[in-house]
Amino acid sequence: MVTLKDISKECGVSQATVSKALNGLPDIGEETANYIRSVAKRMGYLPNATARALKLGSSHNIGILFVDKTCSGLTHEYFAEILNSLKVEAERLGYDVTFISKDIGKFSMDYYRHAKYRNCDGVVIASVDFKDPDVVRLVESEIPTVTLDYAFDSRTSVLSDNVGGMQEIVKHIYEKGHRRIAFIHGEDTSVTQKRLASFFKACAAFDMHVPEEYIRPALYHDPRSSGLATRELLALPERPTCILYPDDFSFVGGMNELEQQGLSIPDDMSVVGYDGILLSQVLRPKLTTFRQDAETMGRKAAALLIEQIENPKSWLPQLVNVSGNLLEGDSVKDLKS
Amino acid sequence: MVTLKDISKECGVSQATVSKALNGLPDIGEETANYIRSVAKRMGYLPNATARALKLGSSHNIGILFVDKTCSGLTHEYFAEILNSLKVEAERLGYDVTFISKDIGKFSMDYYRHAKYRNCDGVVIASVDFKDPDVVRLVESEIPTVTLDYAFDSRTSVLSDNVGGMQEIVKHIYEKGHRRIAFIHGEDTSVTQKRLASFFKACAAFDMHVPEEYIRPALYHDPRSSGLATRELLALPERPTCILYPDDFSFVGGMNELEQQGLSIPDDMSVVGYDGILLSQVLRPKLTTFRQDAETMGRKAAALLIEQIENPKSWLPQLVNVSGNLLEGDSVKDLKS
């Protein structure tokens, strides 16, 4: 590997001069600087990120925290998309992305210690149990963090607009003439709570009564549980005319159940998903769903984290709401026509 | 941050002693060593990976190379699963995982330089254009690499057993009594070539003639093109009795087309996917498909790379074939009953 020392020898100047020339510091003569730069290029010089990090105390490296157990984090298209845009934006701004986990080799450590150990300048936290004490410890530490889809006090977070999304969905369905809407929701998380609250509020705003039995629990990303919930809804004396699913993928469970009972979408039952993943756009009938703008979320998360890293003085915690948009498919029947 | 120096002061010994005690080197008295370890623990000491990497020349960090453009890399469940198990295994062995890309900040560099810059001990390469000169340069460099689903000369690679997979599929379909099998294949890659070759060979082994028009090109992970190919196959004067799709997700396109033409699966047409992703298991009828063992592939890739990093002397390039297994669903009709 070619180092500063090699270049300094080749050029007949000191290491300090080479360093300053390559970093564009003002106190090197233009001629010398150009010469040094050309030699560096010729020799194929590459700064050593490790040495730099050691000296500067900042690694230009951010950590990313995803759940590891069920691996449902990465395989969920929503998160995969977020991760991807996060990575692209971080790299654009000169930062690399490293995974953070609990254990590393023989050492068992928590997230905070792992991030410290790797000298991460900051960490993006997504798709984890936000009640986990280890997560809380990391968030409350001096390391800059940005959380996704969950807000901590006095920390920056990027939130998908679940309230607005749910509202738009209900409005859309209402305008299509539906008055009996069922909602199969995911497991109890802050996202679910927001969607539920927004659902109730929107229904109330349209003067729709929501029978208790129209609200069914299921799991995210789990067609089986959504299928069961669908079956229960279909067995009700007074069936809903439209069913909201926890997410697009879970809807597949409902789709199967409806088909099995000989019901067709949307003629016998209207359905709506959530997420707007690719699958929702290729199913027939095309699924009406609310697209979460994962690309923007990842990009903003990276940008906000790096902003915080580079300007700690002027930093203030922010809650950024990323709005999505309704994708109208053919899965909601227009009851007024 | 608490450093070796802090501990040495606290204990009244030299830094060297502390370092050796914590690393378990033999020339420190047991009593002293224990004392130092207890103090280190009490003070919450954490080694500084950066300093360590600088001194030792190895970062205990491996790079991972995925395509970034279409972001189809990460959102494909197969790769997401590979990435996840790769990460888990690497961490188990004491290595962190960092993404490698072409550009980083203002610097535009190739993959090789990026890996060098970050002091990666090795790189796992997946889902890229293996003809890309930058990829070739990295593979041919002194940095240990492992490629996934593509083999370079004298380098280690982990391959999904596409030959065996295709063979099993054809055998299975043949035994169900099918004699007219169509194959919609993905874009031209080494994986596709292997599957095609294996398909022809297996068909030949069973004395099945494959009309040229039964072989249709489409794209991976793209239901639209597979849907079109399906339509073409259905328009043939002599229809196949079974269609093989490039992957499970693409099959959705075929599913739509079949449904639209009023054909039911498997009564009017049998279908088979590839990959064995979650989706294939929740569709009804359940899709018969070949499950690629992505978990093992990621795990092996990490293990082999790290083995190569830690024992460069005894290392020899390996081609590891990871076999999968047929998942029998309800999408292939038994023509003999």
Added chain:
DNA sequence: GGGGGTGTCGAAAACGATTAAGTTCTTACA
């Protein structure tokens, strides 16, 4: 000509760890 300013450059000390090569001190043995 002396003082002050400015423009270039170099010496050397960090950053936090590892480790080769000493330095003690104890013990053992001829």
Added chain:
DNA sequence: TGTAAGAACTTAATCGTTTTCGACACCCCC
């Protein structure tokens, strides 16, 4: 008693950068 071996520990160099102080040289101006 002399010395050799070994155990336990220290000193100091090193990894590749960055950066703080100077050190010079040169010019300007009073």
